[in-house]
Amino acid sequence: MDDNRLAAELRAIVGERFVLTDSAELRAYECDGNTIFRRTPRAAVLPASTDQVARVVRLLASNGIAFIPRGAGTGLSSGVVPQNGEVMIGLSRMNRLIELDLRNHRAVVEAGFPNLKITQAAQDAGFYYAPDPSSQPVSSIGGNVAENAGGAHCLKYGVTTNHVLGLTVVTPDGAVVRLGGKSLDATGYDLVGLMVGSEGTLGIVTEVTVRLLRRPQGFKTVMALFDSIAQASDAVTGVIGAGMLPGALEIMDKQAIIAVERGPLRVGYPEGQEAVLLIDVDGLSAGLDAQVEAILRICREAGCTEVRAARNLEERLKWWANRKGAFGAAGNLAPNYVVQDGVIPRSKLTEVLAVVGEVGEKYGLTIANVFHAGDGNLHPLICYDARVPGSTGKALTAGSEILAACVRAGGAISGEHGIGIEKMADMLVAFSPDDIAVQLAVHDALDPRDLANPGKIFPC
Numbered sequence: 001m002d003d004n005r006l007a008a009e010l011r012a013i014v015g016e017r018f019v020l021t022d023s024a025e026l027r028a029y030e031c032d033g034n035t036i037f038r039r040t041p042r043a044a045v046l047p048a049s050t051d052q053v054a055r056v057v058r059l060l061a062s063n064g065i066a067f068i069p070r071g072a073g074t075g076l077s078s079g080v081v082p083q084n085g086e087v088m089i090g091l092s093r094m095n096r097l098i099e100l101d102l103r104n105h106r107a108v109v110e111a112g113f114p115n116l117k118i119t120q121a122a123q124d125a126g127f128y129y130a131p132d133p134s135s136q137p138v139s140s141i142g143g144n145v146a147e148n149a150g151g152a153h154c155l156k157y158g159v160t161t162n163h164v165l166g167l168t169v170v171t172p173d174g175a176v177v178r179l180g181g182k183s184l185d186a187t188g189y190d191l192v193g194l195m196v197g198s199e200g201t202l203g204i205v206t207e208v209t210v211r212l213l214r215r216p217q218g219f220k221t222v223m224a225l226f227d228s229i230a231q232a233s234d235a236v237t238g239v240i241g242a243g244m245l246p247g248a249l250e251i252m253d254k255q256a257i258i259a260v261e262r263g264p265l266r267v268g269y270p271e272g273q274e275a276v277l278l279i280d281v282d283g284l285s286a287g288l289d290a291q292v293e294a295i296l297r298i299c300r301e302a303g304c305t306e307v308r309a310a311r312n313l314e315e316r317l318k319w320w321a322n323r324k325g326a327f328g329a330a331g332n333l334a335p336n337y338v339v340q341d342g343v344i345p346r347s348k349l350t351e352v353l354a355v356v357g358e359v360g361e362k363y364g365l366t367i368a369n370v371f372h373a374g375d376g377n378l379h380p381l382i383c384y385d386a387r388v389p390g391s392t393g394k395a396l397t398a399g400s401e402i403l404a405a406c407v408r409a410g411g412a413i414s415g416e417h418g419i420g421i422e423k424m425a426d427m428l429v430a431f432s433p434d435d436i437a438v439q440l441a442v443h444d445a446l447d448p449r450d451l452a453n454p455g456k457i458f459p460c
């Protein structure tokens with residue numbers, strides 16, 4: 001089908017304004033938050049309902065045209081970057097709250113609904129949606145489902161897969177299926193679990209049923225300052241090893257602290273500070289002080305030099321805005337950066353962070369570390385200057401070497417950002433050919449013509 005005819009048929013489904021074919025307009029769809037990989041799609045189409053998504057997919061499937069679902073485009077593994085003339089299906093118009101069912105602690109939203117808005121819709125009644133990626137004001141719940149997003153407070157409450165109970169999905173041939181629902185345990189195969197983290201390669205999520213949690217009665221936020229990242233990591237291992245489960249345990253190293261302190265979100269860390277551990281505890285107000293004291297005792301044993309407690313909600317929010325703004329703040333260190341996303345057993349934090357430092361030295365690159373320490377989810381921000389020839393390649397190679405170290409330490413190559421294009425080659429380090437063949441067999445059963453976000457995740 002030629003481009004003009006395709007555009008006309010797509011417009012007949014979604015309306016004149018919602019099919020983009022102009023090359024300037026399509027530039028907005030050429031990449032996600034990882035700007036290294038870029039390519040414009042053949043067209044972008046913006047449906048407004050599950051029915052329109054299904055009709056668009058059926059049109060494309062009947063003509064053998066592949067498609068890419070896109071949420072807010074904040075992904076960090078280039079999962080929305082076209083490989084070969086795919087049509088982008090953007091979910092941004094599907095941003096309605098369908099149902100707030102507080103009696104059952106559930107919300108049903110369209111896939112383009114931003115994560116944070118779920119909490120905003122429920123908070124007056126004392127509820128919230130727990131998974132909190134730092135991108136939560138913008139990233140869509142559909143994108144969160146596709147990447148199995150995590151966040152600072154997922155240590156205690158679990159990641160996206162632990163909070164998604166039901167999905168409406170348009171399959172790669174355009175059928176509409178409903179998986180799971182409002183109850184905790186759906187019968188049959190766990191297809192909700194399969195869809196979560198599938199990066200748009202098994203179909204398009206159009207509606208999501210999530211679990212809402214009661215907001216804890218109280219919070220305490222403290223920070224512990226350390227003279228070395230190893231001491232901060234030891235404190236994290238000590239806290240969890242002692243059987244405590246804080247709401248969040250987040251570490252920033254010296255470079256990350258420099259980055260955030262150079263921006264508008266600064267909180268006033270001492271100059272030259274080597275590491276900070278940000279700690280949230282939550283629960284019944286009565287027990288919080290004792291919890292904090294027990295945690296700080298372990299921090300002191302690990303060598304912490306100073307402790308600060310947030311004096312009020314405003315300060316707490318400021319500290320968290322500082323931490324959650326750390327990726328963006330890497331722009332204060334270098335013109336470009338690429339963020340990696342390895343996971344390791346917590347007890348290996350010190351060992352693998354040493355490797356991160358060695359890799360940075362080997363390639364002459366500044367690497368800032370900001371990470372979900374409690375989960376062992378590392379986020380080395382590898383800084384480089386794309387204007388220097390060879391610099392981008394070095395940053396990517398450095399990232400792969402760090403991921404290989406994570407695998408050697410018994411970890412994995414993605415904690416929450418997915419594989420996309422960026423980490424496809426690293427799949428061969430993490431999985432055997434047989435492991436990959438089993439995953440591909442599942443893929444091929446559901447998308448035999450490889451129409452849903454092709455050329456992602458699997459290196460072959």
Ligand SMILES: Cc1cc2nc3c(=O)[nH]c(=O)nc-3n(C[C@H](O)[C@H](O)[C@H](O)COP(=O)(O)OP(=O)(O)OC[C@H]3O[C@@H](n4cnc5c(N)ncnc54)[C@H](O)[C@@H]3O)c2cc1C
Binds near residue numbers: 079134145206
């Ligand atoms: C500053 C910053 C901070 C971040 N912090 C975190 C963090 O703390 N934790 C974390 O987990 N991630 C984080 N991310 C990464 C990113 O925000 C998440 O991966 C998020 O889940 C992506 O959502 P999105 O709507 O932007 O998806 P997109 O980028 O649009 O798409 C991501 C992938 O999901 C697929 N997809 C999107 N929508 C659908 C759908 N409806 N159905 C099927 N497939 C779909 C796409 O095809 C693509 O493969 C951060 C990103 C940035 C830029």
